[in-house]
Amino acid sequence: MKAVHFGAGNIGRGFIGKVLHDNGFEITFADVNKEIIDALNAEKGYTVHIAEENGASYDITGVSGINTVDNPGQLEQAVLEADIITTAVGVNILPIIAKSITPHLAKRLEDPRPLNIIACENAVMATDALKEAITNETGKLTASNIGFPNSAVDRIVPIQKNERILDVKVEPFYEWVIEETEWAGTDKLEGPNYVQDLMPYIERKLFTVNTGHAAIAYYGRTLGYDTVYEAMTDSKVQIFLNEVLAETQDYITAVYDFTAEEQEHYIDKIIKRFTNPHLSDDLNRVGRGVMRKLGPNDRIIKPLVYLHNEGENHEALSKLVMYATKFDNTEDPEQVEMNSLISEKGIEGFLTEHSGLESDLTKEVINTM
Numbered sequence: 215m216k217a218v219h220f221g222a223g224n225i226g227r228g229f230i231g232k233v234l235h236d237n238g239f240e241i242t243f244a245d246v247n248k249e250i251i252d253a254l255n256a257e258k259g260y261t262v263h264i265a266e267e268n269g270a271s272y273d274i275t276g277v278s279g280i281n282t283v284d285n286p287g288q289l290e291q292a293v294l295e296a297d298i299i300t301t302a303v304g305v306n307i308l309p310i311i312a313k314s315i316t317p318h319l320a321k322r323l324e325d326p327r328p329l330n331i332i333a334c335e336n337a338v339m340a341t342d343a344l345k346e347a348i349t350n351e352t353g354k355l356t357a358s359n360i361g362f363p364n365s366a367v368d369r370i371v372p373i374q375k376n377e378r379i380l381d382v383k384v385e386p387f388y389e390w391v392i393e394e395t396e397w398a399g400t401d402k403l404e405g406p407n408y409v410q411d412l413m414p415y416i417e418r419k420l421f422t423v424n425t426g427h428a429a430i431a432y433y434g435r436t437l438g439y440d441t442v443y444e445a446m447t448d449s450k451v452q453i454f455l456n457e458v459l460a461e462t463q464d465y466i467t468a469v470y471d472f473t474a475e476e477q478e479h480y481i482d483k484i485i486k487r488f489t490n491p492h493l494s495d496d497l498n499r500v501g502r503g504v505m506r507k508l509g510p511n512d513r514i515i516k517p518l519v520y521l522h523n524e525g526e527n528h529e530a531l532s533k534l535v536m537y538a539t540k541f542d543n544t545e546d547p548e549q550v551e552m553n554s555l556i557s558e559k560g561i562e563g564f565l566t567e568h569s570g571l572e573s574d575l576t577k578e579v580i581n582t583m
């Protein structure tokens with residue numbers, strides 16, 4: 215069984231690569247990072263270390279790499295042989311990945327073996343976005359051997375520097391939930407959970423783990439912290455995090471069938487993950503892509519707008535919007551773009567145009583500070 219995985223970064227090597235390897239796949243990583251691809255081709259393997267006391271280490275073997283900048287032609291053979299294609303590149307990169315896959319797809323689909331294509335990104339229904347980008351190029355795909363399941367991936371993998379460049383340290387917890395209805399073929403992966411309806415799982419994850427992370431990053435930075443672990447030692451951050459997650463809990467339990475008790479249990483587990491002393495996760499990583507995170511369907515604005523419309527408390531999420539607009543990671547191109555939009559249009563104009571907030575909610579958000 216062969217896999218092509220786009221994005222040989224932290225989640226690609228540390229999570230998706232490990233699951234595929236455990237399922238017996240030979241993995242070809244495709245990436246634009248020459249150093250990583252050269253190392254994959256030289257080493258043919260790497261080690262995943264679990265970040266806990268006496269944590270285990272797992273050797274991932276049978277891997278290789280394609281540098282999609284220097285050798286895009288190598289992708290053809292890899293796609294033709296693939297049983298699964300996955301991505302972990304960042305949701306905004308998916309249209310570029312679509313352009314890499316599309317030229318080889320028709321030929322691959324003449325082969326009756328099932329092919330599943332799955333985007334493993336932090337966004338609601340990211341595979342649908344990849345599928346749309348692919349079908350914009352190919353037209354409607356009528357082959358019955360292709361599946362585009364959406365998925366939710368959860369495992370904290372910080373940016374890190376290790377002695378061996380490919381090795382990667384990951385938290386012990388992981389969860390990969392896949393949309394069963396869209397899966398092509400009968401051979402499923404061991405490890406992921408398959409569900410009929412993914413929306414409850416992806417939104418619960420995004421609006422708890424990722425909204426929580428955003429709260430720690432954007433508020434923690436105003437208090438001068440650099441990492442999640444450091445910020446979580448401050449009771450002010452803990453209190454704010456609890457307030458934010460109480461609001462997203464109201465959204466999750468109103469929209470889906472999770473009970474308050476189930477959600478409280480889920481939150482407790484996540485807060486323990488945020489205080490893992492064996493991980494050092496930079497607030498700049500957790501807060502990266504600030505414009506994406508302030509998008510209408512993302513982790514802050516979607517629950518905020520819902521709670522506002524329902525007349526429910528949304529004060530902490532409103533403050534979170536304001537902390538996000540004040541983030542200061544100027545190495546992030548999205549931060550630079552946001553800063554320039556805010557200086558041109560003001561915060562009010564930015565939130566109305568970019569986040570799609572109605573003017574009464576925009577004013578309310580601004581007045582929380």
Ligand SMILES: NC(=O)c1ccc[n+]([C@@H]2O[C@H](COP(=O)([O-])OP(=O)(O)OC[C@H]3O[C@@H](n4cnc5c(N)ncnc54)[C@H](O)[C@@H]3O)[C@@H](O)[C@H]2O)c1
Nearest residue numbers: 221222223224225245246247302303304305335336370371
């Ligand atoms: N790190 C985490 O804790 C975590 C957890 C769950 C989900 N995610 C999601 O996984 C995705 C990847 O995150 P990450 O932390 O692994 O980031 P990362 O920066 O470590 O890895 C992304 C990789 O994609 C590569 N890339 C960029 N453009 C590319 C292109 N055009 N073609 C091929 N490769 C390209 C980069 O070179 C990099 O190696 C994001 O959507 C993120 O939200 C991350």
Ligand SMILES: O=P(O)(O)OC[C@@H](O)[C@@H](O)[C@H](O)[C@H](O)CO
Nearest residue numbers: 336367368369370424427500502
């Ligand atoms: O990757 P982002 O930028 O969408 O979000 C940053 C973090 O919240 C995220 O990467 C988490 O670590 C991850 O989603 C945990 O599963």
